[in-house]
Amino acid sequence: MAENIHLEIVTPEKSVVSEDAKIVMAPGTLGEFGVLSGHTPFMTSLKVGAVRYVDTSGKERFVFVSGGFAEALPDRVTILAESAERRRDIDIDRAKAAQKRAEERLARERDEEIDYTRAKAALMRAILRIRLAETRSI
Ligand code: ATP
Numbered sequence: 001m002a003e004n005i006h007l008e009i010v011t012p013e014k015s016v017v018s019e020d021a022k023i024v025m026a027p028g029t030l031g032e033f034g035v036l037s038g039h040t041p042f043m044t045s046l047k048v049g050a051v052r053y054v055d056t057s058g059k060e061r062f063v064f065v066s067g068g069f070a071e072a073l074p075d076r077v078t079i080l081a082e083s084a085e086r087r088r089d090i091d092i093d094r095a096k097a098a099q100k101r102a103e104e105r106l107a108r109e110r111d112e113e114i115d116y117t118r119a120k121a122a123l124m125r126a127i128l129r130i131r132l133a134e135t136r137s138i
Pocket of ligand 1: 095
């Protein structure tokens, strides 16, 4: 039987996941990748999206990550994310409020006070949080 791989997901604020998994899938900037125990070591940056893993009981788990880095070693995957939360901890109302704020900022044309890049990134985080919380897939 295949061995488990240890998954760590940490942010500057907290440890979000620290447990063994059968497989880990993550949104690399070059595309989604999957890691099983014994994988060749590599590092990659991550897009905003969902880390999915199958826990040792066989249940599929979802964790929102707002970009960051992943390091895969033969026996572990470490994900350093700017922010991350398990699917069940996503506050949909908060994400909807963030979406509305970002959309209102982006709707104001040529306003020097507005950082459009930042507003677009906030909008993307909000939309993907809502999608993950409501549908499990992003
Ligand atoms: P907001 O404007 O609502 O703070 P944001 O996208 O700017 O949203 P982040 O900077 O990504 O927030 O995250 C800041 C902290 O708040 C992190 O700890 C993150 O896990 C948490 N967080 C942000 N939005 C949500 C949410 N909708 N549900 C649960 N936790 C959230």
